[in-house]
């Protein structure tokens with residue numbers, strides 16, 4: 091390397107050390123001095139002094155100045171590195187990132203003292219959604235590759251929510267290495283799609299590979315050869331016709347920014363490498379920022395927390411379980427909802443409407459047993475009349491939720507037509523309706539051989 095300063099640097103700081111040499115000189119203390127060894131617990135004391143270099147202030151400053159000049163970087167030289175993370179970050183961005191309101195904000199600071207930062211995040215997510223033509227954005231992923239991973243997991247959750255078990259993700263052979271890596275980590279088989287000699291995706295080869303086992307097609311636009319894919323709209327339409335989600339690796343978004351938008355090209359998900367397209371600080375290889383944008387159908391699967399705004403107040407929304415809200419939405423026409431949603435983990439219904447027709451929450455719970463479902467919690471919380479508390483896990487498939495909702499709707503209809511069948515329930519269980527208090531207080535759990 092042609093660095094004269096670097097050549098002058100030929101010693102380690104330890105080799106510059108000379109016993110007794112110091113880089114400081116402090117005024118005498120104006121308070122009584124004490125030996126630190128008498129103040130600290132013995133278990134925290136070293137048995138011998140650390141082997142630190144003993145050097146003058148000049149030694150230290152010159153050592154590190156020489157060292158810094160061995161660095162090859164954008165501050166001093168042209169930096170032709172392609173594709174990878176570090177683009178040029180204007181100094182003003184570095185300055186802004188160091189503003190105390192950002193840099194000194196504790197990650198666990200209360201929302202009330204972080205309103206400015208939350209507002210900024212809320213507006214950033216909104217602006218990115220607009221820029222990309224997407225419906226919602228999560229700022230959670232900390233790098234492009236993490237954005238890809240989050241995007242593929244959202245696609246997986248989406249297919250699962252529809253009861254589909256697709257196993258493959260298609261990736262062009264020109265893709266950045268992180269694309270097949272994040273796809274494989276998400277548990278998918280990666281299938282390579284060959285490019286044509288001119289670098290474009292071979293659309294015929296793609297069409298032949300698309301089938302109902304394919305979860306997604308992940309493609310970089312413009313691609314890693316620096317080309318805009320001219321048949322991209324045709325490609326996204328081909329994929330959608332087979333129920334395949336289309337992911338845009340947005341690492342090169344700067345090239346199309348303000349000209350077109352991933353959402354308008356038909357993409358369902360894209361990530362943004364903010365450290366590439368928007369020059370956000372990304373010193374020394376990290377941390378970066380790889381927000382993901384999605385179309386509305388994937389929004390329920392966005393990584394949390396997202397920043398929400400209620401009036402003038404910004405907040406972190408950690409939980410947005412899908413299944414409880416899905417059940418609540420499906421049942422709200424036939425049962426009263428205890429409090430307006432969206433609910434954060436469980437949904438609470440009230441059977442007060444049914445009670446007027448003589449059917450209680452207990453009756454409904456018993457009838458559910460006949461229809462093949464365990465009963466929800468009843469009469470809790472106490473403040474809700476005829477409460478039915480339902481908390482499905484997020485891993486339940488949509489079909490199961492639908493069967494449960496169908497059963498609940500059937501019971502609501504029976505209430506109006508054939509209530510007797512509910513009062514008699516359960517009819518199909520090994521034991522019929524028990525005296526619940528007796529069963530709880532005097533359970534008959536012993537078995538003895540009959541004489």
Ligand SMILES: Cc1ncc(COP(=O)(O)O)c(C=O)c1O
Pocket residue numbers: 173174175233234235236266268269310314339341342363378380
């Ligand atoms: C095309 C492409 N995709 C994905 C990535 C991954 O982004 P990150 O380095 O932020 O994880 C890069 C970055 O080098 C890239 O160039």
